[in-house]
Amino acid sequence: MLIVKKFGGSSVADKERIYNVAKRCIEDYKKGHDVIIVLSAMGKTTDGLIAQAKEINPCASKRELDMLLTTGEQISVALMSMAMDALGVPAISLNAFQVAMRTTRKYGNSRLKKIDTDRIKHELDARKIVIVTGFQGINRYDDYTTLGRGGSDTTAVALAAALHADACEIYTDVEGVYTADPRIVPNAKKINEITYDEMLELATLGAKVLHNRSVEMAKKYGVPLVVRSSLNRASGTVVKEEVRMERMLISGVAADKNATRVSVIGLKDEPGIAFKLFNLLAKNNINVDIILQSVGRDGTKDISFTVAQDDAKETIDLIEDNKNRITAQRVECETDVAKVSVVGAGMTSNPGVAAKMFESLYNVGVNIKMISTSEIKVTVLIDQKNVDKAMQAVHDAFGLGE
Ligand code: ADP
Ligand code: ASP
Ligand code: MG
Numbered sequence: 001m002l003i004v005k006k007f008g009g010s011s012v013a014d015k016e017r018i019y020n021v022a023k024r025c026i027e028d029y030k031k032g033h034d035v036i037i038v039l040s041a042m043g044k045t046t047d048g049l050i051a052q053a054k055e056i057n058p059c060a061s062k063r064e065l066d067m068l069l070t071t072g073e074q075i076s077v078a079l080m081s082m083a084m085d086a087l088g089v090p091a092i093s094l095n096a097f098q099v100a101m102r103t104t105r106k107y108g109n110s111r112l113k114k115i116d117t118d119r120i121k122h123e124l125d126a127r128k129i130v131i132v133t134g135f136q137g138i139n140r141y142d143d144y145t146t147l148g149r150g151g152s153d154t155t156a157v158a159l160a161a162a163l164h165a166d167a168c169e170i171y172t173d174v175e176g177v178y179t180a181d182p183r184i185v186p187n188a189k190k191i192n193e194i195t196y197d198e199m200l201e202l203a204t205l206g207a208k209v210l211h212n213r214s215v216e217m218a219k220k221y222g223v224p225l226v227v228r229s230s231l232n233r234a235s236g237t238v239v240k241e242e243v244r245m246e247r248m249l250i251s252g253v254a255a256d257k258n259a260t261r262v263s264v265i266g267l268k269d270e271p272g273i274a275f276k277l278f279n280l281l282a283k284n285n286i287n288v289d290i291i292l293q294s295v296g297r298d299g300t301k302d303i304s305f306t307v308a309q310d311d312a313k314e315t316i317d318l319i320e321d322n323k324n325r326i327t328a329q330r331v332e333c334e335t336d337v338a339k340v341s342v343v344g345a346g347m348t349s350n351p352g353v354a355a356k357m358f359e360s361l362y363n364v365g366v367n368i369k370m371i372s373t374s375e376i377k378v379t380v381l382i383d384q385k386n387v388d389k390a391m392q393a394v395h396d397a398f399g400l401g402e
C-alpha cells in the first residue's frame with residue numbers, strides 16, 4: 001500500500017512531537033507500506049516569518065515573501081529525516097524543487113499544476129520514507145511559490161492523486177472535522193463521515209481544518225481523505241463522495257474573520273453600473289463574495305460587497321482610481337466584520353433554515369449586516385466581536401452539539 005500522511009504545524013512543533021510523528025510513520029513503513037510524509041512548518045513558524053518580513057519591509061514583494069516562507073517547511077522535513085535516521089529507518093527529505101512540483105505563476109496563492117513523480121518513486125523503490133515540504137511549489141521562472149495559508153493539505157492530496165496512493169491521511173491537533181471549530185464551540189461534535197461537497201463548503205467558509213483546495217482536488221481525483229489527530233489514535237473523519245449515514249440537515253457551522261465589507265456609495269442608478277464595478281474587480285483577480293445592492297433613490301444607488309481582507313486595500317484603490325468611470329461618489333470599508341455560515345446538503349428542501357439561523361442570532365442580540373444564501377449554505381455578515389457567541393448560538397439552535 002502507498003500511504004500519504006500529512007502533519008500540520010502543531011504536530012511537529014517540537015522535538016517530542018517530531019519523534020512522535022516519526023515513530024507513527026515508521027509503524028506503517030515496518031508493515032511493508034510505502035510512506036510519503038508531507039509536513040508543514042513547525043508550530044507558528046510561518047506566522048513568525050511573515051512578521052519578520054513585515055518588520056523589514058511592510059510592502060515586501062510576494063516573490064521574496066514566498067522565498068522566505070518556503071524555508072519553514074524545509075526546516076521541518078530536514079529535521080524529520082534526521083529523526084528517522086536516528087531511529088534507524090532510511091528516509092529522505094525533498095523540497096518542491098527536488099520533487100519538481102510545478103505551480104501557476106502567481107506568488108502567495110499559487111495552484112499546483114504538475115507533479116513529477118519520478119524522484120519520489122525512485123526513493124520509494126529504494127525503500128526510503130519520503131518526506132516532502134508542504135505548501136510550496138515552483139513556477140515557470142523556477143521561483144518558489146506558496147499555495148496560500150494552510151496549503152500543505154493540498155500538497156498532500158495532490159501527491160496522493162499523482163501517485164495513486166491508497167490512503168491520504170491528514171493529521172492535525174483535533175480529532176477530525178467537527179460540527180464547528182471545537183476551540184470556539186466547546187460542545188461541537190465530531191463528524192464521522194462527510195461528503196466532499198459539504199467539506200468544501202465548510203472549508204471555503206472558514207473551517208480551516210482542511211485547506212479548501214485540498215478538498216476540491218480530493219473530489220476531482222476521488223482521493224478519500226481521513227482527518228485525524230496526531231496525538232491520539234481516535235478514528236477521525238472520512239471525507240468522501242457519498243456518506244452512508246442518515247443525512248443530517250445541517251453538517252456544520254463555520255466562521256471566517258478574513259472578510260472586509262466595501263460599500264460603494266452614490267452610483268448612478270442605470271444599466272451597466274454593476275457590470276463596470278465588478279468587471280473592474282474581476283479583471284484584477286479580486287474575488288467578491290456577498291453582494292448587496294440598495295433600492296435606487298433619486299437616480300443613485302449603493303452597492304456593498306465583501307472581499308478577503310488581503311484584497312481590501314487593492315479594491316479600495318481600484319475603485320478610487322476609477323471613481324468617475326463607475327460613477328461612484330465615494331467608497332467606504334469596514335474591516336472588523338466576520339462571516340458566519342451554516343452548511344448542509346440536506347437544507348435545500350427545508351425552508352426553515354435561514355429563519356432559524358436569524359432567530360438564534362436575534363436571541364443573542366447579534367445584528368446581521370448582510371445575508372447570502374445558496375442551496376447548501378446560509379451566510380451572514382456580523383460584527384467580528386460577536387463571532388464566538390453567534391457561532392455557539394447558531395450551532396445550538398440546530399441541535400448540533402453533544
Ligand atoms: P494544521 O496545522 O494541523 O494544519 P490547522 O490549524 O490548519 O492545523 O487546522 C486545525 C484547526 O482547525 C483546529 O485546531 C481547529 O481549531 C480549527 N477548526 C476550524 N473549524 C473546524 C472544524 N469544523 N472542525 C475541526 N477543526 C476546526
Ligand atoms: N505553514 C503554512 C501555513 O502556516 C502551510 C500549512 O500549515 O499548511 O499556512
Ligand atoms: Mg492547516
